[in-house]
Amino acid sequence: MAIQPKRNEMPTQDPALRAHNFEEVALGYSEKAAIAEASRCIHCKNAPCVSGCPVNVKIPDFLSAVKEGNFEEAYQIISLSSSLPAVCGRVCPQETQCEAKCTLGIKFEPLAIGRVERFVADRHNGSAAPAPEQPHPNGHRVAVVGSGPSGLACAGDLARLGYAVTVYEALHTPGGVLVYGIPEFRLPKAIVAKEVEGLKALGVSIQTNVVIGKTLLIDELFEMGFEAVFIGSGAGLPNFMNIPGESYKGVYSANEFLTRSDLMKAYRDTAATPIMKGGRVAVVGGGNVAMDAARTALRLGAEKVYIVYRRSMEELPARREEVEHAMEEGIEFLLLNNPVEILGYHNPDNPRDEKNGFVTGIRCVKMELGAPDERGRRRPVAIEGSEFELAVDAVIMAIGTSPNPLIKSTTEGLETKPWGGIVVEEATGLTSRPAVFAGGDAVTGAATVISAMGAGKLAAKSIDALLRKEN
Numbered sequence: 001m002a003i004q005p006k007r008n009e010m011p012t013q014d015p016a017l018r019a020h021n022f023e024e025v026a027l028g029y030s031e032k033a034a035i036a037e038a039s040r041c042i043h044c045k046n047a048p049c050v051s052g053c054p055v056n057v058k059i060p061d062f063l064s065a066v067k068e069g070n071f072e073e074a075y076q077i078i079s080l081s082s083s084l085p086a087v088c089g090r091v092c093p094q095e096t097q098c099e100a101k102c103t104l105g106i107k108f109e110p111l112a113i114g115r116v117e118r119f120v121a122d123r124h125n126g127s128a129a130p131a132p133e134q135p136h137p138n139g140h141r142v143a144v145v146g147s148g149p150s151g152l153a154c155a156g157d158l159a160r161l162g163y164a165v166t167v168y169e170a171l172h173t174p175g176g177v178l179v180y181g182i183p184e185f186r187l188p189k190a191i192v193a194k195e196v197e198g199l200k201a202l203g204v205s206i207q208t209n210v211v212i213g214k215t216l217l218i219d220e221l222f223e224m225g226f227e228a229v230f231i232g233s234g235a236g237l238p239n240f241m242n243i244p245g246e247s248y249k250g251v252y253s254a255n256e257f258l259t260r261s262d263l264m265k266a267y268r269d270t271a272a273t274p275i276m277k278g279g280r281v282a283v284v285g286g287g288n289v290a291m292d293a294a295r296t297a298l299r300l301g302a303e304k305v306y307i308v309y310r311r312s313m314e315e316l317p318a319r320r321e322e323v324e325h326a327m328e329e330g331i332e333f334l335l336l337n338n339p340v341e342i343l344g345y346h347n348p349d350n351p352r353d354e355k356n357g358f359v360t361g362i363r364c365v366k367m368e369l370g371a372p373d374e375r376g377r378r379r380p381v382a383i384e385g386s387e388f389e390l391a392v393d394a395v396i397m398a399i400g401t402s403p404n405p406l407i408k409s410t411t412e413g414l415e416t417k418p419w420g421g422i423v424v425e426e427a428t429g430l431t432s433r434p435a436v437f438a439g440g441d442a443v444t445g446a447a448t449v450i451s452a453m454g455a456g457k458l459a460a461k462s463i464d465a466l467l468r469k470e471n
Contacts, residue, residue: 005108008033015328022184034119038066052101054454057081075124083156089118138162143226148176149449150440151232153456159202168210180259213406228435235401235441245342250359254293254398279393280304290398291322310338310380361391429459
C-alpha cells in the first residue's frame, strides 16, 4: 500500500470568526481522519518517535490500535505513560519532539502524532468510560506542591502505586499553567478539569488556596506526616526588560495578563479589577506565551496588535502553528525590532511620572543579526540611528519567567541556582533536602508541558524507590 505523503489536515475555525471568540481554534480530527493518519505509520524497527517523547509514550502501539478502530485501547496505551493525553495532544511541541524523529519525515511529512493523540483522548473523555479502580493503599503519604503538569504527573503515578497523595495549589483552581497561562482557544478549561477529575478518581486529594512557603512550610508538611515532598511550583515570576516606562499603567507581564483573562475573567464588565480592552497593543517577545497574549488581546477587542521581537522569523521560538494562526488572525509581526523605552504621560506638569502615568507608545530600535550567541542563535545588534516610535495603548512583556523565590526563602537548606531554579540530581529529581524532590519549571525555568510531566514522572519513580527502601 502506497504511503500517503502528506498528513491529514486539522480543520480549524475561520480566522475572521475565531479572532473574536475564545472557542477552540483547532477543531480536531474526525474518526476517518484519525484512522487515515494512524495508517501512515510504517512501524519502524527502533521506533525513534518514542525516544523523542519526554514520557516515552508507546506511539506505534497506540497508532496500531487507532488504525484498527480500537480507540479505547489506544487511550489505555497512552495512559500508561501520560497522565494528561488530551492536554499533550493540544499543546506539546510535537514538531520538535516525537514528530521530529518520525522516519516518514525523511521523505514525506511526518505523522501527525499529536493530532491523533488528541482524537483518542477526546474520544475517551466524551464516552461513558467507567471510573478507574482505586489502587490498594500502601500506607504511605506524599505531598505535591503545585497542580501544574509536573505536579499532576507525579501525583498520578504515585496514586497508581497506592500512595495517599495530597496536591497543594496556591490558586483557587487546579491545573497550574494549564488554566492560568494557556488561553481557552488553545486549551479549553473543561479539558483540564476532566483530566484533574481523572486523578481525583484515583484517590488524589487536591487542596486549593494553599501557598506553600506562606500558608504552610515544607517542614510543616513533614510534621503533618508526609514522608516525601515533590515541588512542582512552576516558574510564575515574570521577567521585565528594565527599560524606562515599565511602571506606567497599561504595562503588563504576559503572566499577569493571561492569568487575569484566563482564570479571573477580568475582561467582564463586572470585574473588580478590570483588564484593559481595546486600543492598540504591543506584545514584546516571540515565544508561545507572546502568541497567546497577542491573540488574547485581539479577542478582548484590541483594534491592532503587534508582536515586537528582536530577532528574525527564523529565530522565533514559538510553534509554527501558533505563528501561522496569529498571522491569519491579523496580528502584525514587527521583527528585528527591540523596545528601548515605554512612552506615557500623567499630566502636562509631570509627563514622565511613571507611577501614575498611562502608556502612549513605545520607542524601538531596529536590529540586525550578528555573530551566534552561546546557544547558537545569531545575536541581535542595534542599528545606530534607527529608533522610531510606535503609538500603542498597552504593552505586554512576554520575555520569560523565573521560579518564585518564596519556597527557597522559607525552606532551609534548599539549594538553588543564581537565577532561582532548584538544584536537583538529574537522575532522580532529589534536591539538597532529604526526601524533597523537585521538577518542571521550578527546576529548569519555563519549558514545555511534556518535559515538566517527564520530570514529575521521574520524581514519582524516585520517591517510590526511596520509600520502599526505607520501609
